[in-house]
Amino acid sequence: MTPNAASSPAPSRRSFLASSAVAAAAVAGGMPLLAACGGSDTGSREGTTSGKDAKKLLPAYVASNVVAPDIPARNGSALGFTAKLDLATLKTSVPKKLGKGGKVTVMSPFWGSPPKQGNAYYRAMNDLIGVDVVWQNQDGNTYDQKLGAVLASSDVPDVVVVPGWNMGGKIPSAIIGKFADLGPYLSGDAVKEYPNLAAIPTDAWQRSLFGGKLRGLPMPTPSAPSMVPLYRQDIFAKEGYELPKSCDEFMALAKEITNARAKRWACLDMKWTAFQAFGVLSGSEKPLGWNLVDGKLVNRIETEEFLEALEWSRKLFAAGVVHPDSKLGKNAPDPGPKFAAGEFLIYPNNISQWWGRTAEQATQNPEFKIWGMDVWGHDGGNPTLWAEQPAGIFAFVSKKASESVIRDVLAVANVTAAPYGTKEYMMTNYGVEGTHYTVKDGVPTKTDQGNIEVMNAYVMVASPAATIAHPDFPDVAKGQVEWQQRMGAFTRKSSFWGMQITEPARYTNLSNDVEQLEDDIVRGRKKISDMQQFVSDWKSKGGDKLRDWYKKVLDDNGSAAS
Structure with missing residues (x-):
């Protein structure tokens, strides 16, 4: 039972x-x-x-x-x-x-x-x-x-x-x-x-x-956000690790934790936390990726924050602080057993795993304690997060x-x-x-x-x-x-928060490959310049016209965000 x-x-x-x-x-x-x-x-x-x-x-x-x-x-x-x-x-x-x-x-x-x-x-x-x-x-x-x-x-x-x-x-x-x-x-x-x-x-x-x-x-x-940087609070307390309050502090902590010869790494892929720390618009649903800035609609992939988040995530992989399983990407195994074994101490995931991992380990691993880090602003200030x-x-x-x-x-x-x-x-x-x-x-x-x-x-x-x-x-x-x-x-709340929007079919596949490219960049298989080229192509293949379409939706209907 x-x-x-x-x-x-x-x-x-x-x-x-x-x-x-x-x-x-x-x-x-x-x-x-x-x-x-x-x-x-x-x-x-x-x-x-x-x-x-x-x-x-x-x-x-x-x-x-x-x-x-x-x-x-x-x-x-x-x-x-x-x-x-x-x-x-x-x-x-x-x-x-x-x-x-x-x-x-x-x-x-x-x-x-x-x-x-x-x-x-x-x-x-x-x-x-x-x-x-x-x-x-x-x-x-x-x-x-x-x-x-x-x-x-x-x-x-x-x-x-x-x-x-x-x-x-x-x-x-x-x-x-x-x-x-x-x-x-x-x-x-x-x-x-x-x-x-x-x-x-x-x-x-x-x-x-x-x-x-x-x-x-x-x-x-x-x-409120559902993606939480989950961490092993019991091991943090035992080792005296301090919770990071900036991306630089996280990198320093990750290097302190990691000892590959002892089969311990700091984290899994931190891309989703990076997006939060750098204030990147949501990628969970296409309309949430748009926001009105100074009268112009901007897509998440066009922003400096988006590229900065990818670059910081890439640096974590390059520094060797990310568990090898993360290099497998979407086909990586269930992180639960290795998290419980202490092979890595931090990973971002849905808030439901906070209870799920606790319940899994309650009987066989009574010392185990998972908790959620507060998201930090990349520079040490308050974060800018986007509503779900x-x-x-x-x-x-x-x-x-x-x-x-x-x-x-x-x-x-x-x-x-x-x-x-x-x-x-x-x-x-x-x-x-x-x-x-x-x-x-x-x-x-x-x-x-x-x-x-x-x-x-x-x-x-x-x-x-x-x-x-x-x-x-x-x-x-x-x-x-x-x-x-x-x-x-x-x-x-971004401009289209709360709105159930159906994009024209001709634009449906425009950004299909962006998540795979994100992962390839983070893992060092592609470069930031590849994303910049993708964005340029995206604009010419319909991104700019899609922007105009969304702007008309906003002009005609107003925003549901208050």
């Missing part, structure tokens, strides 16, 4: 696949709007929706007062819960079944071996909701291929879950063409029929606008679905979006007490059956406001939320 904790800090594909230990609900990141330049019934195939047009479509926000968090959200952080769990005091957020007993098919990505249909978890959830949910789980690693085939066919399930990282190519247009407008059921005060959906933050709903209509049910995520999208995974309802099916789907979502500390949240995330989990000293622990059956299913339909709760390691939950809050204080 393994201890389990509930956490929805933010999946992106990188975080979702980063650690199998984080089997709770760590889902992706996203933010508000996709939509329309036109006003036809199907909406425009490209562009966005914001400003007054968006306000008319968004659900009213009614904060939940069912459970008060131990650490309220601040600076774009998740809500934090640090208290032990007391099943006797769990609240009820759905006093009566809203489902009418209909059948709803859901296609969703799944990582691992899907449980059998009709298992105890599925039966209990369906009974709680009053809907017969039938799962069509698909391999999350190849989901984009399955998604494309299904959306190109006439046989679309009642509900289809689409992660933001799968929204490339023709998928956004298919979303607009194949899925229902949920506005009549959720816009304005209509959402109050579903109180847990009404408590989802407005930014997450704004990101659920596709083709000028409210089509998505979102999984909210924090806008407020929702990143969405569930859509087929345009062919009847009103009764749509209302049954919303009944499902109203249960799965129940806040932490409620009976509905426990059922969604842990299953049935005694069957799927037990509680000892306020800590829920999944049984073997729970680990098999209670995995990424119902949480994919909709989720509450981003939450971090680890009753097994409350100090980690506190550390994660407080890190988000400290870093959130240095976080800015």
Whole structure:
């Protein structure tokens, strides 16, 4: 049996696949709007929706007062819960079944071996909701291929879950063409029929606008950064290492730590931390890579900060302080075992790994302590960080679905979006007490059956406001939320933050090769001048025209960032 904790800090594909230990609900990141330049019934195939047009479509926000968090959200952080769990005091957020007993098919990505249909978890959830949910789980690693085939066919399930990282190519247009407008059921005060959906933050709903209509049910995520420089706090304390406050200090520390003959290196590839330290615009999603500077839109790859971050990352490799595994790039093995063995002491990754690595090592390595470094400004000052999208995974309802099916789907979502500390949240995330989990000293622990059956299913339909709760390691939950809050204080929103934008298809492949080139430069296989040439080619092949297109989107719609 393994201890389990509930956490929805933010999946992106990188975080979702980063650690199998984080089997709770760590889902992706996203933010508000996709939509329309036109006003036809199907909406425009490209562009966005914001400003007054968006306000008319968004659900009213009614904060939940069912459970008060131990650490309220601040600076774009998740809500934090640090208290032990007391099943006797769990609240009820759905006093009566809203489902009418209909059948709803859901296609969703799944990582691992899907449980059998009709298992105890599925039966209990369906009974709680009053809907017969039938799962069509698909391999999350190849989901984009399955998604494309299904959306190109006439046989679309009642509900289809689409992660933001799968929204490339023709998928956004298919979303607009194949899925229902949920506005009549959720816009304005209509959402109050579903109180847990009404408590989802407005930014997450704004990101659920596709083709000028409210089509998505979102999984909210924090806008505070999710990429953390994780380090071995226990070894730092033992060796007396000081936390760095600049890139020069990091380099000096890395050289002090590294002893290749003793099989110890300072770090893995630090590129993602370098981007943070130098204030580089986000590379997680194309629209976030643009920002208005002195009246002109600038892309992240055109900035001096981008080149400086790559050069500093390259110097770490050249100095020999980076673990040899990092030279393998994307095919490098799982860093967990060698991090636990102390072969390297620092690596950047999704915040979900903070708890995941802690849980992995809790029994066999009691001295092990992982923690998160505060991001530093490259010159020793405060960093400039960029906000992440407020929702990143969405569930859509087929345009062919009847009103009764749509209302049954919303009944499902109203249960799965129940806040932490409620009976509905426990059922969604842990299953049935005694069957799927037990509680000892306020800590829920999944049984073997729970680990098999209670995995990424119902949480994919909709989720509450981003939450971090680890009753097994409350100090980690506190550390994660407080890190988000400290870093959130240095976080800015770029021009297209919160906007669900569909680029014209002719520009789709413009920057496809940039990440591979970044990695080649960092590893010494290419030069900074190669990136400068790439940027020059990018501009002439369509980058400048894409800039003009984005500028028109901004001029027509305004910014969603406030």
